[in-house]
Amino acid sequence: MQSIDELEQQIRDFINNPRKRHALLRDTAAWNLLCSCLDAVGDTELAICAYEQSSNPSTVGASYLLVYGALQALFIQQDAVENLCQALVIDYVPHRLLTEIRDIRNDSTGHPTKRGGGKGRAYNFIGRSSLAKGGFDLMTTYPDNRRPLFRHVSIESLIEGQRDIMQKVLTEVLGRLKEEEANHRAKYRDQRLEDIFPSTLGYYFQKIGGAIDGSEPSEFGTMHVRLVAKVIEAFKERLKERGALQAYDSVVYLIELIEYPIQELTTYFADATRSPLSAKGAHIFAFFVDKHIEELKSIAKEIDEDYKSEP
Secondary structure, X not given: OOOHHHHHHHHHHHHOOHHXXXXXXXXXXXXXXXXXXXXXXXXXXXXHHHHHHOOOXXXXXXXXXXXXXXXXXXXXXXXXXXXXXXXXXXXXOOOHHHHHHHHHHHHHHHOOOOEOOXXXXXXXXXXXXXXXXXXXXXXXXXXXXXXXXXXXXXXXXXXXXXXXXXXXXHHHHHHHHHHHHHHHHHXXXXXXXXXXXXXXXXXXXXXXXXXXXXXXXXXXXXXXXXHHHHHHHHHHHHHHHOOOHHHOHHHHHHHHHHHHHXXXXXXXXXXXXXXXOOHHHHHHHHHXXXXXXXXXXXXXXXXXXXXXXXX
């Protein structure tokens, strides 16, 4: 099974896929929650690993600090994974062992002096003489006549148990993300974006150039500029259908660059006397559109390649 660090990074990679990131960013609060959770998962795993790699403390105070920190890291990691599932709208049911770990943390280092309302239902004591890096003895007393409860807490065992559960939960989260992306790619895999750009585009621009020079009627310029505009619009609509138009910054940028000269060329061919463009300017605009459409075609090809592959 993959480590928590590896799973965290793969989940991070998935949510930063342009289409998925764009969808998640529609809910800023959920996105911020998700990013905070991933940070916390990684941060707490670093803390837990540091605990495992540390040597036995030389003082009792250092032992308390190490124990407090380890149990708190486990507690925070649980919250982070639960909230991660919440942000991704994935059902989460905490494992029984995780609930036990939370109770141990609360009894020993979270709220040891009084558990429960009023005067409390339990009071806890860490046996100082038993305290070491590996764990401690915990005594719990009650306000009634019940006998005290004595437990030995093995932090290493808690870490081992929680890590196994966290790995399984994060693996499931990653699996859900992969399944969603695989279904999306399968739906659109055969609808190649590159096919939107017809092989006759070069011919369109020849006719536009001829209309600018006067060797072709201006109506030819109008018609072929309109055909080029339809190609751009079809590309936009196909990306909208996939929920990905705004996901690719480079695509949005190029389309915005192209739409203005297309509009100006349309005006130029409708009535050159009312257009601010000269013939030279019209040629420059047509050349500009042609070259940037080539960039869009290249991006469309890259997106098609992504859709062919498995996530």
